[in-house]
Amino acid sequence: xxxxxxxxxSGWAEGLERxxxxxxxxxxxxxxxxxxxxxxxxxVHLADLLAELSRMVExxxxxxxxxKRLDRLPxxxxxxxxxxxxxxxxxxxxxxxxxxxxxxxxxxxELAAMHRFDLGLLEAxxxxxxxxxxxxEKATDDAAxxxxxxxxxxxxxxxxxxxxxxxxxxxxx
Numbered sequence: 254x255x256x257x258x259x260x261x262x263s264g265w266a267e268g269l270e271r272x273x274x275x276x277x278x279x280x281x282x283x284x285x286x287x288x289x290x291x292x293x294x295x296x297v298h299l300a301d302l303l304a305e306l307s308r309m310v311e312x313x314x315x316x317x318x319x320x321k322r323l324d325r326l327p328x329x330x331x332x333x334x335x336x337x338x339x340x341x342x343x344x345x346x347x348x349x350x351x352x353x354x355x356x357x358x359x360x361x362x363e364l365a366a367m368h369r370f371d372l373g374l375l376e377a378x379x380x381x382x383x384x385x386x387x388x389x390e391k392a393t394d395d396a397a398x399x400x401x402x403x404x405x406x407x408x409x410x411x412x413x414x415x416x417x418x419x420x421x422x423x424x425x426x
Contacts, residue, residue, distance in 0.1 A: 299343045
């Protein structure tokens with residue numbers, strides 16, 4: 254019985270993949286599955302970033318509770334819940350790709366547009382980071398809290414609008 258050396262294994266796998274690509278439709282299916290997995294990874298990363306921002310706000314909620322400053326908890330809780338809701342919307346959003354046997358197929362060009370849109374969402378999450386950090390830091394500052402809260406709410410509304418555009422784009426595919 255022949256054994257496969259470690260270096261041969263990857264060459265064997267690549268050879269098998271090339272062979273499978275000779276079968277009509279398999280290569281395109283493999284490419285689409287790769288794009289689908291990338292799409293999922295980007296969305297999970299985005300959701301994780303939003304969940305991290307939510308934990309930042311929740312940390313300041315604990316600080317306020319310990320300081321017995323309960324008047325700001327509803328506002329911070331609203332921000333944390335919205336961040337978690339947005340994270341879930343992204344995490345469980347449509348893949349932007351129909352399976353190989355689905356009636357409605359999305360072409361690679363359309364999926365690439367979804368990827369570009371999702372990368373834009375990464376920039377939008379980055380824009381959220383500073384206002385959320387400032388809100389968490391200013392939770393006990395009577396003068397600065399209202400302005401910090403307004404800045405976060407404005408950025409969150411913009412992010413929700415952008416996410417709504419993604420949903421509309423996906424429905425149009």
